[in-house]
Amino acid sequence: MRQKRQNQINQKERVQKERVQKERNPKEKNQKVCPVSSKCGGCRWIQKSYQEQLEAKSTFFRKLMEPYCRPEPIIAMEEPAHYRNKVHAVFGEDRRHNAISGIYEEKSHRIVPVDSCFIENQKADEIIVSIRGLLKSFKIRPYNEDTGFGLLRHVLVRVGHATGQIMVVLVLSSPILPSKNNFVKALLKLHPEITTMVLNVNDKDTSMILGERERIIYGKGYIEDRLCGKTFQISPGSFYQVNPVQAEKLYIKAMEYAGLTGTERVLDAYCGTGTIGMIAAGHAGEVIGVELNRDAVRDAARGARQNEIKNIHFYRNDAGDFLLEMAEQGEKLDVLLMDPPRSGSSEAFLNTAVKIGPERIVYISCNPETLVRDLRLLTKQNYRVEKAVAVDMFPFTDSVEAVVQLLKK
Numbered sequence: 001m002r003q004k005r006q007n008q009i010n011q012k013e014r015v016q017k018e019r020v021q022k023e024r025n026p027k028e029k030n031q032k033v034c035p036v037s038s039k040c041g042g043c044r045w046i047q048k049s050y051q052e053q054l055e056a057k058s059t060f061f062r063k064l065m066e067p068y069c070r071p072e073p074i075i076a077m078e079e080p081a082h083y084r085n086k087v088h089a090v091f092g093e094d095r096r097h098n099a100i101s102g103i104y105e106e107k108s109h110r111i112v113p114v115d116s117c118f119i120e121n122q123k124a125d126e127i128i129v130s131i132r133g134l135l136k137s138f139k140i141r142p143y144n145e146d147t148g149f150g151l152l153r154h155v156l157v158r159v160g161h162a163t164g165q166i167m168v169v170l171v172l173s174s175p176i177l178p179s180k181n182n183f184v185k186a187l188l189k190l191h192p193e194i195t196t197m198v199l200n201v202n203d204k205d206t207s208m209i210l211g212e213r214e215r216i217i218y219g220k221g222y223i224e225d226r227l228c229g230k231t232f233q234i235s236p237g238s239f240y241q242v243n244p245v246q247a248e249k250l251y252i253k254a255m256e257y258a259g260l261t262g263t264e265r266v267l268d269a270y271c272g273t274g275t276i277g278m279i280a281a282g283h284a285g286e287v288i289g290v291e292l293n294r295d296a297v298r299d300a301a302r303g304a305r306q307n308e309i310k311n312i313h314f315y316r317n318d319a320g321d322f323l324l325e326m327a328e329q330g331e332k333l334d335v336l337l338m339d340p341p342r343s344g345s346s347e348a349f350l351n352t353a354v355k356i357g358p359e360r361i362v363y364i365s366c367n368p369e370t371l372v373r374d375l376r377l378l379t380k381q382n383y384r385v386e387k388a389v390a391v392d393m394f395p396f397t398d399s400v401e402a403v404v405q406l407l408k409k
Contacts, residue, residue: 061390068385080395087124091142124157160225239272257405264334269319274300287312320349344370361406
C-alpha cells in the first residue's frame with residue numbers, strides 16, 4: 001500500500017515537472033501549435049511569447065531611431081493570431097501523385113504541406129483544404145514545375161475582415177477548368193460563405209503567383225472591406241493590408257501625424273487601393289493619389305465613388321515621376337503621405353519631395369532599415385523627425401511597421 005502511494009506521488013511529481021518544463025520551453029509548446037514552423041520560415045518568432053516579441057521589436061526600433069527621436073510605445077495587437085486575411089497556397093503532388101497544398105520551404109521550391117496556419121485566417125485555410133479534396137473527383141491535377149504538366153498552380157483566398165466577404169482565386173496553367181460550373185457548385189456547397197471566384201491564368205515559368213489574364217466564374221470578381229469608416233474594393237491583384245485590425249490603428253496614427261485641418265492639399269504617394277488617401281480626404285481640402293498598379297488604381301477610383309468622396313483624384317503613374325512633374329509645374333503641396341515598398345523610396349523621389357517642400361511628411365514604412373536610410377537624406381536637407389512609432393502588423397515574425405512624422409525646418 002505504501003509503495004502504491006509512493007508511486008502515485010512520484011507520478012504527480014513527474015507530471016508537474018513536465019508541465020513546468022513545457023512552460024519554460026515555449027518553443028516546444030508552439031511547435032505543437034505549428035508542426036512545420038521549422039521548415040516554413042513564416043513564423044520565425046513562434047518560439048517567443050508575444051510580450052518577448054514586443055520587447056524585441058521595441059528595442060530594435062528604438063535603436064534605429066536614436067539619432068532622430070525617442071519613439072512612442074509600440075502599438076501591439078490584442079489578439080495576435082489568425083490575422084492574415086490574404087492566404088496563398090501552392091499546389092503540387094507527393095511521390096504517390098496525391099495532391100498536396102501548402103507553402104514553399106524556406107529558400108527552396110519544395111512544398112511543405114499545410115492544412116492550418118497559426119497566423120492565417122482559419123476559414124481561408126478550410127477552403128483551401130476543401131479545394132484540394134475536390135481535385136481527384138474532378139480529375140484536376142496540380143501543376144508540376146519540373147515537367148510543366150498539371151493544371152492548378154496556386155489558390156489565393158482573400159477575406160474581408162469587417163464584411164466577411166470571401167474571394168477565391170484559382171491560378172491555373174491554362175484557361176480551361178474542367179467541369180467549371182460543377183466545380184463552383186461543389187465548392188459553394190461546402191462553403192456557401194464564398195462571395196466570388198476568379199480564374200487566373202499563369203502559363204509562364206515564373207515565381208510570380210498571379211498571371212495577367214483572369215476570368216470571373218462566380219460573383220462580382222472583387223470583395224469589399226471596411227476600414228476607418230470607409231468601404232474598399234479588393235481585386236485579386238490589388239494591394240490591401242493583410243492585417244486590417246492593425247492597419248486601422250496604423251492609419252489612425254498616420255492621420256494624427258498628418259495634422260489635417262480641412263484645408264490642406266495632400267499627396268498620397270504609393271497609394272495602392274487608396275485606403276489612407278480616402279481616410280485623409282475627410283479631413284483635407286484636396287487629396288491626390290498616385291499608384292503604378294493598374295488594378296489598385298481601378299479599385300481606388302471605385303472606392304472613391306462608392307464612398308462618395310469628391311475631393312480625391314487617382315492617377316496611374318510612378319510616384320517619383322508624378323512628383324517631379326508637380327515640382328516642375330510649380331505646384332504646391334501641404335502634406336505628403338508616403339507608403340513605399342520594402343525597398344524604400346528612391347533618392348530622386350526624396351530630393352523632389354524636398355524641392356516641392358510640404359510642411360509635413362508622414363512616412364509609413366514596412367522596413368525600418370530602409371526608412372532610416374531615407375530619413376538620413378531628408379534630415380540632411382530641410383526636414384526634422386518630430387515623432388515616430390512602431391506598429392506590430394505581423395505578430396510571430398521579425399517584421400515591424402512604422403509611422404514617422406517629419407516637419408519642415
